[in-house]
Amino acid sequence: MILGAAISTGALGVATLMLAQRHLELAAFAPLAQLWTIWAVLAAGLTFSFQQWAAVHNVGRRSLLPGGSSTRILGGLLLMGLSILVVTTVFRETFFGSPAMVWPVSAAVLPIGTGFNGVRRGQLARHRQRRGLAAVIAGENGIRLLVTLALVQIDAGPEWFAAALLAGFLVVLGPTGGTSAVTDGPERPGVSTLGAAAMAGFLAHAFMFGSPLLLALAGGEPTEVAALFLVLTGVRLPFLALQAIVPQLAVSLAAASDRGVAIAQVRRSVLLVAVVGTAGAVFGGLLLGDVIIGSIFDIRGVVADTTYGLLAGASVLAACALIATVALVVEGRSARIMVAWAVPAASAAVVTAGGVIEEPTPLATWLFVAHASVVALTLVPPLNRRDDGPPSRTHAVPSPRDQ
Numbered sequence: 216m217i218l219g220a221a222i223s224t225g226a227l228g229v230a231t232l233m234l235a236q237r238h239l240e241l242a243a244f245a246p247l248a249q250l251w252t253i254w255a256v257l258a259a260g261l262t263f264s265f266q267q268w269a270a271v272h273n274v275g276r277r278s279l280l281p282g283g284s285s286t287r288i289l290g291g292l293l294l295m296g297l298s299i300l301v302v303t304t305v306f307r308e309t310f311f312g313s314p315a316m317v318w319p320v321s322a323a324v325l326p327i328g329t330g331f332n333g334v335r336r337g338q339l340a341r342h343r344q345r346r347g348l349a350a351v352i353a354g355e356n357g358i359r360l361l362v363t364l365a366l367v368q369i370d371a372g373p374e375w376f377a378a379a380l381l382a383g384f385l386v387v388l389g390p391t392g393g394t395s396a397v398t399d400g401p402e403r404p405g406v407s408t409l410g411a412a413a414m415a416g417f418l419a420h421a422f423m424f425g426s427p428l429l430l431a432l433a434g435g436e437p438t439e440v441a442a443l444f445l446v447l448t449g450v451r452l453p454f455l456a457l458q459a460i461v462p463q464l465a466v467s468l469a470a471a472s473d474r475g476v477a478i479a480q481v482r483r484s485v486l487l488v489a490v491v492g493t494a495g496a497v498f499g500g501l502l503l504g505d506v507i508i509g510s511i512f513d514i515r516g517v518v519a520d521t522t523y524g525l526l527a528g529a530s531v532l533a534a535c536a537l538i539a540t541v542a543l544v545v546e547g548r549s550a551r552i553m554v555a556w557a558v559p560a561a562s563a564a565v566v567t568a569g570g571v572i573e574e575p576t577p578l579a580t581w582l583f584v585a586h587a588s589v590v591a592l593t594l595v596p597p598l599n600r601r602d603d604g605p606p607s608r609t610h611a612v613p614s615p616r617d618q
Contacts, residue, residue, distance in 0.1 A: 223352075235363055238367045279331070292330045359379045497528035
């Protein structure tokens, strides 16, 4: 049910973007594509992490409001939103190619919406409300599609389509119901749990799906930025399904009777997929990328076949990096996570500032190499089990069927 909802929301999101892009055309669609890119990067870290946090610890939407047990988390979200507002306002011509303030203001709302959305999902998972959780997952992009349809009907301008993205956060409203499936421990809701999960979700997605931002910063043309976003929307569908599965994987690893054996099995599977799956994805992208994705989004011939192949391979490697990173989080090896992701983080600054990735194909090449390095570093077994600290266990872990 949850997996089906994740796939459905991916399809609804693609339909929303297709409709908006065809109505606005590529150049006018570019700022909206950037706004969705910012949301995708934030959702990767915040929705994922807040969901896990609220599922394991007794926190809810009211806990984040003034007077709640976790008010300081709301302060962090507000500070993040303010930072995004300042940066995107100053550089709005670079990021959005538009002087309109609607884009920076909308971007500033995204951290709060994604955070509360994650808490809402975690609450429903904690209370075994699987139908409610599925409705929230699918409903987020369902609402966006309905609003977009209405905007197309009234022939609205580009700025109005930002409202469709924000409208999806209406799913945070509504009752939870049911009884908590997790026994509360004596400790206060752990911010460290939230931080570790956020690190895993954000780092595993940011470079892949935030790459249109890098292309814009490196000097790419607005049409190329928009086209890259649309291609990544196509390869993002498997990640939406993966987001529904990964929390269950994390719970299974954390609750395994022999955690070391379970994690070793996952690493062997990841290595196999990284080698065989990546080769197949590159070949499929070369042959079918322009035919399928190009036709769906009406961008045939805009993106090179080589770019499709490299992006397809990079998407498989990024998925492998996500799973391997989650395994490291379960082991409590935050230092290894930082070392593994320092490679793309450092190289991203260099290639962007140097203009090396100002075209889609060099950018796709960098993404492929960067994610391959992350996979290699995250799969290397620890030389000393104490090098990053001992594996940690939560006092109460929800079963996979509760996620």
